[in-house]
Amino acid sequence: MSDNEGHGGMPPTDDDISLPKATVSKMIAEYLPEDVSCARETRDLIIECCVEFIHLISSEANEICELESKKTIAPDHIISALKRLGFENFTEEIQDVLKDHKQQQKDRERKISKFEKSGLTEEELLRQQEELFAASRAKFQNNQQ
Structure with a gap:
């Protein structure tokens, strides 16, 4: 049974919810001096604290x-929650991350829109891409000789 299946098809319990240990370990290592390591128990405690913090804010x-x-928790609800719970000092960084996220979404939508505006089907675009690859390979092979 995988971690996200819960117990016998039941929704996951708090014990099933965690953060990726490898990612957390990597983040911890980035903040520690090179000659200092973090014990597994310490990492697990940090993960528990993070999960509890997420529960509190949520x-x-x-x-x-x-x-x-x-009916849907919006970013403004999270920012208000942080302020109500005394974490005002986090809100500026959260708003910066939100701004970056929104910009990435716009960039992604622009790429999709560009595809749609091309008027070509996916198959036609793939064919054109293959032709460009073939031309590039031929040019590379000619330069090798």
Whole structure:
């Protein structure tokens, strides 16, 4: 049974929810001097603290969301939750990350729109791509001789 299946088809419990250990270990290593390592128990405790923090912020954001009669937690609900819980110093960085995320979404949408505006089918674009690859290979092979 995989970690995300829960127990016998049941929704995951709090014990099933975690963060990727390898990713957390990598992040911890980035903050520590090279000659200092982090014990596995320490890493696991940090993960537990992170999960608890996420639960706390999520619960508070959910309350704010319900007070506004909304059905979806929005970024503003998270920012308000951070402020209500005394984490105002996190909000500026969160807003910067949100701004970057929105820009990445716009860039992605622009690429999709560019594809749609081309008027070509995916098959036609793939054919053109293969032709470009073939021409590039031929040019490379001619330069090798």
